[in-house]
Amino acid sequence: MLVKHVDNIVPLVKTPGRPLPAAGDIVILGGGIMGTSIAYHLAEAGVKNIVLIERNALGSGSSAKPLGGVRATFSDPGNIRLGQRSLEAFERFGEKFRTDIGLRQVGYLFLCRNEAELLQVEDSTHIQNHLGGSSRMVTPDQAHQINPFLDPRALVAASYSPRDGFAQPSKVVQAYAEAAQQLGVTICQDTEILDLDAGGGEVQAVHTNRGTIRTPTVICAAGAWSTRLGAMAGVHLPIEPVRRQIGMTAQGSKPLPTVPFTLDLSTTLYFHNYLNGMLLGISNQDQGTWFLPGVRLPVAAGLQPGCGNCRTLLGPPGPGSRLGRIVRKHTGPQRHDRVFGHCGGIHVRHRILGSWLPAGPGSG
Numbered sequence: 202m203l204v205k206h207v208d209n210i211v212p213l214v215k216t217p218g219r220p221l222p223a224a225g226d227i228v229i230l231g232g233g234i235m236g237t238s239i240a241y242h243l244a245e246a247g248v249k250n251i252v253l254i255e256r257n258a259l260g261s262g263s264s265a266k267p268l269g270g271v272r273a274t275f276s277d278p279g280n281i282r283l284g285q286r287s288l289e290a291f292e293r294f295g296e297k298f299r300t301d302i303g304l305r306q307v308g309y310l311f312l313c314r315n316e317a318e319l320l321q322v323e324d325s326t327h328i329q330n331h332l333g334g335s336s337r338m339v340t341p342d343q344a345h346q347i348n349p350f351l352d353p354r355a356l357v358a359a360s361y362s363p364r365d366g367f368a369q370p371s372k373v374v375q376a377y378a379e380a381a382q383q384l385g386v387t388i389c390q391d392t393e394i395l396d397l398d399a400g401g402g403e404v405q406a407v408h409t410n411r412g413t414i415r416t417p418t419v420i421c422a423a424g425a426w427s428t429r430l431g432a433m434a435g436v437h438l439p440i441e442p443v444r445r446q447i448g449m450t451a452q453g454s455k456p457l458p459t460v461p462f463t464l465d466l467s468t469t470l471y472f473h474n475y476l477n478g479m480l481l482g483i484s485n486q487d488q489g490t491w492f493l494p495g496v497r498l499p500v501a502a503g504l505q506p507g508c509g510n511c512r513t514l515l516g517p518p519g520p521g522s523r524l525g526r527i528v529r530k531h532t533g534p535q536r537h538d539r540v541f542g543h544c545g546g547i548h549v550r551h552r553i554l555g556s557w558l559p560a561g562p563g564s565g
């Protein structure tokens with residue numbers, strides 16, 4: 202398929218407006234990957250009267266931001282195990298949910314440009330291997346063979362993990378939501394949570410712009426906005442969102458060579474194939490965290506294939522650059538829950554249901 206204009210890379214599906222129920226046994230606040238996964242896993246375990254509230258369309262927060270990396274290559278053993286379980290779930294996702302989530306296991310390539318990064322990545326690779334992972338260190342020339350866009354002279358080494366890759370998070374959100382609805386979950390989109398009634402350590406009701414739902418239990422899955430919702434119940438949730446920029450290169454007439462999800466530790470620049478072009482991302486390193494509702498920060502100059510230190514890696518920017526010209530940019534809040542969305546749902550299910558969790562396929 203030749204795509205000239207990338208206008209709607211993540212179509213979000215809104216179900217027709219549903220009447221707001223007057224009461225629910227559990228109300229989930231937020232309809233991203235975490236909220237929909239929690240809804241599905243609780244419903245699968247037999248919980249009834251679940252209501253999920255989303256102020257916009259499902260996935261419209263961080264979760265449907267284009268083409269997310271899925272990996273088990275972390276440095277912390279807990280994160281590695283969560284990533285491994287999520288990869289297993291995503292590998293079986295199509296079979297279980299009868300949907301294609303666009304999983305492409307093209308591998309992850311972490312680039313080291315100095316000794317400090319090399320030691321850090323070697324250490325992480327050792328821990329990953331100890332936990333059964335298949336990541337391995339490669340030389341600069343091998344990294345160039347795996348990803349021909351890289352200049353090996355800019356590298357001291359890289360780690361390559363062939364099982365990792367990327368998928369389309371909006372499709373995962375949609376699949377969880379549809380499966381949850383089939384199991385009886387009520388999903389209310391276009392419904393904004395305005396306040397929570399909570400006193401004596403217990404929740405009584407959720408107030409929304411469409412009415413009030415009485416409930417004894419709420420689960421906050423509002424991602425970057427969780428602190429605000431926690432405060433409505435008098436609970437401090439220490440969430441510190443940071444922004445991340447993404448951009449697309451222009452679409453060509455034929456696909457570029459397939460490369461792994463490639464992440465440059467020095468600049469935080471990452472990229473991977475997107476149709477006949479590339480999708481790129483970078484963190485705003487000088488920005489710190491933010492929590493200013495409604496404030497849109499300008500896209501920093503950082504996201505250019507030729508920016509500062511990226512130039513040595515990928516060559517100069519512009520139409521003739523090895524990656525191509527960036528035609529679209531976007532910023533949004535970032536945490537690393539999408540990889541863990543599957544496990545997050547299972548974890549919350551265990552916390553809610555405790556020991557009376559029925560054994561079976563849902564025990565995750």
Ligand SMILES: Cc1cc2nc3c(=O)[nH]c(=O)nc-3n(C[C@H](O)[C@H](O)[C@H](O)COP(=O)(O)OP(=O)(O)OC[C@H]3O[C@@H](n4cnc5c(N)ncnc54)[C@H](O)[C@@H]3O)c2cc1C
Pocket residue numbers: 230231232233234235236254255256257258259260261262263264265266267268269270271392393394395422423424425426430445446447482532533534535536537538539540541
């Ligand atoms: C550009 C970008 C690239 C990323 N890349 C990756 C990646 O490669 N790999 C990875 O694992 N992660 C990545 N992430 C992070 C990942 O997308 C998030 O960690 C994940 O989607 C968070 O899911 P969530 O369900 O917790 O939050 P969200 O998806 O943000 O869901 C929270 C929902 O709560 C709703 N909400 C908030 N307040 C209210 C209210 N008052 N009333 C009703 N609803 C409300 C919001 O509308 C939102 O839909 C990336 C994020 C961005 C922005």
